[in-house]
Amino acid sequence: MSEILDAIDRRILRELQRNGRMSNVELANAVGLSPSPCLRRVKLLEEKGVIDGYVAVLNGPKLGLGLTVFARIWFKTQDAETTNLFAETVRKYPEVAECYLTTGECDAIMRVVTTDLHAYWRFQSDHLMRIPSVQSVKTDVPMETIKAGQQLPL
Amino acid sequence: MSEILDAIDRRILRELQRNGRMSNVELANAVGLSPSPCLRRVKLLEEKGVIDGYVAVLNGPKLGLGLTVFARIWFKTQDAETTNLFAETVRKYPEVAECYLTTGECDAIMRVVTTDLHAYWRFQSDHLMRIPSVQSVKTDVPMETIKAGQQLPL
DNA sequence: CTAGAGTTGGCAGATCATGCCAAACTTTGC
DNA sequence: GCAAAGTTTGGCATGATCTGCCAACTCTAG
Incomplete structure (x- = not known):
């Protein structure tokens, strides 16, 4: 398991930090990949624990x-x-x-x-x-x- | 526009605070609704600004x-x-x-x-x-x- | 140049989102 | 008590999306 994150991984994290509910195809477009490898990277980031989870941000x-x-x-x-x-x-x-x-x-x-x-x-x-x-x-x-x-x- | 949130709305918010990426059918089951009205409530909560957005939680x-x-x-x-x-x-x-x-x-x-x-x-x-x-x-x-x-x- | 590992893109079936309509429920006025 | 109006729900059809699988591509080492 390579420990390092490449430029695409970082772009994925940036996008998901902005909008954690964007669809995988949308995300794939944003980072310049096709949906398949994009989803695989996201799942890997989740498994590695780099992504802890997803939450709705509520208005106090x-x-x-x-x-x-x-x-x-x-x-x-x-x-x-x-x-x-x-x-x-x-x-x-x-x-x-x-x-x-x-x-x-x-x-x-x-x-x-x-x-x-x-x-x-x-x-x-x-x-x-x-x-x-x-x-x-x-x-x-x-x-x-x-x-x-x-x-x-x- | 009714300003108040009922028990189901609150349960929706609680679930989405735990997992902002759960599917609508999953959410509907969790709160005891069928998918249609559940999705409508979520969209309404987003429009009203009660839900500000969704984000991925990253591991520092x-x-x-x-x-x-x-x-x-x-x-x-x-x-x-x-x-x-x-x-x-x-x-x-x-x-x-x-x-x-x-x-x-x-x-x-x-x-x-x-x-x-x-x-x-x-x-x-x-x-x-x-x-x-x-x-x-x-x-x-x-x-x-x-x-x-x-x-x-x- | 070839072998091998790693990554990608496309495809098919299952799942899901979304808008519409009728039915059920709640509220209101009489 | 009852009917009308308004609100919310559930089901359905369509289109989009997810997901796992496989072949093609890229890159590196020998």
């Missing part, structure tokens, strides 16, 4: 989920029990869209999606601050989007 | 893009020129996956994707810090992922 505000908040979290201690308890608990909250353990200034960072500031405040005080691992939380609230999306630079 | 590490960094940025001043200059410049950098202007402690927050720490350091010192708007930057580096993805809670 139109679903009543207009507020995104970035929260930085400090733990009381940094031992494994504290960390695991935090991870287990956080995984259960649907409001938490992303969460990472970090090194540096804080111990964890998360992106929380709710309807509005009031709902966020309820989440923070009723749930987040009640996790025994958590000592303190600081939030940054995006007011304007300069750039969004999860596309990787190819 | 397998593409040599293994490092994500969250950077908080402080501006020298908060006037419109400073902000616009920053926004214009940042939009051009492919390493910047997301970027928001914030209220609160810092002025902007961004997610940067690079191959490794060295590449990030080059980006920060050679590009980010040279934007005249920027006074200082603090970074948080995710070491472990507790939860990832861009799915909205439905």
Whole structure:
């Protein structure tokens, strides 16, 4: 299995990052192949795990989920029990869209999606601050989007 | 145009958030409809802008893009020129996956994707810090992922 | 020049998308 | 309670698409 991706593979990934639902013939045209080898390359990229999957991108505000908040979290201690308890608990909250353990200034960072500031405040005080691992939380609230999306630079 | 989404619409969105490339018949089965009305609902959700689009989710590490960094940025001043200059410049950098202007402690927050720490350091010192708007930057580096993805809670 | 591996393009059958129409269901007004 | 109007559904036919298979092509090594 050749590990490298050639120019056509990269073009395929770029196209599918733009529109994950384009038909295979459309994709084949866009990258300059006939449908057969194009589909084979896509399947191979999926098998190799280069393509993790496909998702629909939903519009938060139109679903009543207009507020995104970035929260930085400090733990009381940094031992494994504290960390695991935090991870287990956080995984259960649907409001938490992303969460990472970090090194540096804080111990964890998360992106929380709710309807509005009031709902966020309820989440923070009723749930987040009640996790025994958590000592303190600081939030940054995006007011304007300069750039969004999860596309990787190819 | 009825603004509300019923239970079936929500189930459609949930399924398409999991697998944006499932066929319409598959989706219809999953939500308990026949293909015809199912497709009509999907098209309507797209027209209404509830579904913004579809994207392939790529595996960063397998593409040599293994490092994500969250950077908080402080501006020298908060006037419109400073902000616009920053926004214009940042939009051009492919390493910047997301970027928001914030209220609160810092002025902007961004997610940067690079191959490794060295590449990030080059980006920060050679590009980010040279934007005249920027006074200082603090970074948080995710070491472990507790939860990832861009799915909205439905 | 030849052998072999890897990749491509075309083809056939199965599956799927799409638009249309009648039937079923829900809502509204009387 | 009942009929009319509006909405949503399911089935069907047609055209497009997917998918696996095989022959032809390209490239490299000996």
